[in-house]
Amino acid sequence: MAVLGAGALAIAAVLTGDALVLAETSSPAVLRRVALPGPAVALFAAPDGRVLLPLAGSDETVVVSASGAAERWPGRVFPVFFDEIDRMHVLFPELLLVMSYPERLPLLRVPIAGLPAPWRAASSANGLLVVACAPPAERRLVLVVAEPGVLQRPVALAGEPRSV
Secondary structure, three states: OEEEOOOOOOEEEEEOOOEEEEEEOOOOEEEEEEEOOOOEOOOEEOOOOOEEEEEOOOOEEEEEOOOOOEEEEEOOOOEEEOOOOOEEEEEEOOEEEEEEOOOOOEEEEEEOOOOOOOOEEEEOOOOOEEEEEOOHHHOEEEEEEOOOOOOEEEEEOOOOOOOO
């Protein structure tokens, strides 16, 4: 679940098995239900109020606006947003890519040695530090400074990473 907006009107975005449900939180009331073309693996709230849903069964991402309008982007995008609303981090195997949002133009590439497939990720508010978890069985995460050639530090975990 993600909460979009602040103040008097906040909208909760809830991922169900086959749909995205947008609910107004103060009433509370369901505003709309958006059917998805297949199950999504995650839900990301963008600074502009859109919700990004990478699909499990196909290499694409569904993008839903607060009005319920949906579009499909090619590629499975797992974005990490921070205080620069026109930027996002996207993690790929062994690569952190800083991209423009929503255009998805690459701005900066930071290689990440030894991160075969990112499982979970989070960013500091200013976007400088990114924490990327390896798949659960590996029980580790990598701290990455979003600048080429700067700090990258693996950290062993006692258990499987579930949330960052």
